[in-house]
Amino acid sequence: MFAQTFDYTAPKTLDEAVKLIGGGAKALAGGMSLIPMMKLRLAAPEHLVDLGRIKDLNYIREEGGALHLGATATHYDVESSALVRSKCPLLAETAAAIGDVQVRNMGTLGGSVAHADPSADYPAALQALEAKIVLRGANGDRTVSAADFFVDAFTTSLGEGEIVREVIVPIDSSGASYQKAPQPASGFAMVGIAARVKKAGGKVTEARIGVTGLTNSSFRATAAEKALEGTGGSPADIQKAAALVAQGADANSDIHASADYRKHLAGVYAGRALSAAIGRAS
């Protein structure tokens, strides 16, 4: 419960931070994942670079028809932002499902994304939203799709020395919902399903389904999406699509849920998420 010795810097600008990070120097955001690992001595960074003082990372704004969320926006910021609630309610709903109040007050969007816990909630929503993740490195910014960003458990396409700068999500007329089966002890997602649906003329024209918790990395359930698209979105259509969400997934298994049970839950929660999303789609 006592971390090893480390240096600590709290730069005021993004450029300074980027210069410092890399090698033994690690970004510190909300500390909700990093600090427990340091206390258990599972992580021992030599140097922590606190992103908390960088104004240029802490924002939520609408720009060019999309929503831009700075990396240090806390879960609470996202959950309570009027802008997010009206323009991308799925993200606010997902943020509200994370941990408890204390964790939401400290933990950040960028930290959650960079940490890439296989049971984290945000990745499901970011997959369903086809979000873009902007990374800042020594050579400037580059943009990666959520689908390419999340690689494996605790593994992303962040390069050495890069930091997550912002997340961009679209603003559109889709209906969406995030439904989560929380692991009873930790509250993380045993499975979490984010569904986003567009409708026109009584038909589902576009369906996006992001899945977290089921496997080592979040993913989009494309077979289920396809099965729903073009249908009227009836309960039977939803059932059929939901049944495909876990198809072929190499599901995780632990003391709380075997692979089979996780897959089953994925179907149940996909059904719930899709029903709610279709109900909300105008």
Place this chain on the structure above:
Amino acid sequence: MATTITKTETLVGKRIRRREDPRLITGTATYVEDIQLPGMHYAAIVRSPHGAAKIRSIDTKAAAAAPGVAAVFTGKDTEKVGPVPCGASLPDLRVPHHYILAIDRVYFVGHPVAVVVATDRYLARDAADLIEIDYEVLQAVADPEKALAPGAPAVHPEWPDNTAFNYHQEGGDIDKAFAEADVVVKQRITSQRLVPNAMETRGVVAEWRGADRQLNLYTSTQIPHLVRTLVAGMLGLEENRMRVIAPEVGGGFGSKLNVYAEEALMGFVSMKIGKPVKWIESRRENFLTTIHGRGHVDYYEVAAKKDGTILGIKLKIIQDLGAYHQLLTPAIPTLSVLMMPGIYRARNIRADIVGVFTNCVPTDAYRGAGRPEATHGIERMVDILADEIGMDPVEIRRKNFVTNEEFPYPTATGLIYDSGNYAAPLDKAIGIVDYAKVRQEQAEARKQGRLLGVGLSTYGEICAMGPSPATPAGGWESATVKIEPSGKVTVMTGSCHHGQGEETTFAQIAADELGVDIDDILVVRGDTAIVQYGIGTFGSRGTAIGGTALYFALQDLKAKVKVFGAMLLESDDVSFSGGQVICNKTGKTKALAEVAGASYRAMKLPPNTEPGLLATHFWEPPNFTFPFGAHIVLTEVHKDTGNITIRRYIAVDDCGNIINPLIVDGQVHGGVAQGLGQALWEQAVYDDNGQLITGEYMDYTMPRAHMMPWIENDHTITPTNVNPLGVKGVGEAGTIGCSPAVVNSVVDALSHLGVRHIDMPLTPEKIWKLANAGGNN
């Protein structure tokens, strides 16, 4: 200048807010961690990462040379200290020598191997990481049934059968009972290992004052005096040279009814380095090294008549002991045997216990200690029997209750139930829930494919532990009451409450007896230098025994107050009430403060009377007390996920007279929370290598506020005649009554699918499988 006390209201029976709470909820209480002493050093303990291993070598050089390190000790240094005591005795009990640091072999993950002492705790931890231990990893065994199988790895090589003891008890004629039975039901029922999870982990500060030849030991314990006797013995120190202080103790639930290696180890370290040393257990250490509770595999057989009359009960308990005996480890399952008939007229019993060593942390007393296991077993078996013969679970209970005329009732296990009215709480609970209506609801819901369950438990338990002959260390309790010269009252209790609220209830008792304001009373506990020898707080004994000792001390003191008052009033006919001595002839009065002042000033003394106002009473209880109650739980099982919703929770408890209903309700709430924890969520799971895979809150499902149902709480009152207060005890009732009611309810919800029993915890996956097996198989 004596102020007249105008107290008229009695306080016993009132919902008075807890006087200890302001400091607890404002974070200003003093726990062991808050003790700061000049020159304080900090200890970090190196523990085994293996379930079983031989220690080939330990290299401490780098650690000893690390910055800030004052000393490093290993098992070789502490070989002569100890052993960690086992206070329980059973015939032919095998007791492994429990060194405070491992010598050449480790027996469970978390087993202490070395200690590093440094000037700061970060440095201590850094240095601890530099200790190199070469282990030869051995095969471990973590499951008690596997440990009993032929060819299992031996936890202690000297006892290859892993059996610490076999215990047998019989009452009545069990073979005849089974021969005469119309029906016999059998079931294997487990009571999983649980982590007690006191909010405050353990912690010790040891301060050796060499010049005074005095060891001060601050420790988070439920039993400071017993710790003093036993740890002094472990250290070879004279008992009167040791002072044990239990400052604020942040919960124990039995886990601090113990003597731990670290208590002696810190004493040893401080005596070696001549400096105070502090060790605060981390949460991770708490999971791994503080005792666990339960750990039963039970095999039940119940013989009955067609009409539901229970004839006999057979029980075989396989008790997972862990690698060692802690203070009471082997005694805990014997309490299950005592309680195995529950509150039913079962005249014939046979019980066998096998105590099994495993490569796990020892089990010991955890809230209920043996009684929750027994209650869970009998309450499940009664439901299984009811199901077998097609009888309503309420009716079968009524049929078998010990009746009011039968008290004092001698049980087949050798106890004498003091008093009871077992139908009363059941009737009340049934009235609250409207039993007929919920059964009808259930039938209708079933038609629509909804799974509703109705479950009850009518439990009995043993409180007020206990008469001395029945306990390992003396079962009495002590109290001293002092009326100070100013008339203020100090109560020193040998019990050592740590969250139960006795600072309030004892003050209520004293205020009523002396007729003074409650704010004039201070209740002191937990310091062996201040308080006369006492036993401590556990086994729902605080008020029933400690409170009774207080009551008798108060009677002695009141008599003396009257003697002094009579002298001052120059009367031979006085009474004492409302905080005044009153002359019955003239009506003249002397306030308590005035009497107290005179007793210490001692210008004049009544004949054969010593100055001062102080009385001490050591009270030996003639019997245990036996509270009881009925809990009813309504559940809904969600077929698609296996999740369980508690729709209603009704708890009607009878704990005898109630001193403070607010505190009693709080005890029931907390107890039910822990009962629900066992029924639905908590489990200490070891893998085959002896690794605790639910060793942190990310995997160990502690009940939290948002998971709690509303508890509809009520009482019936059947006083005991074992003590003059008529109180029985309530600390463990909620936990004991809860788990079978919950499991009975969920089994009931699934019974039409052929489900007869489910082992705890009722995790969603388990329930989902059962709820969906029927149709598919």
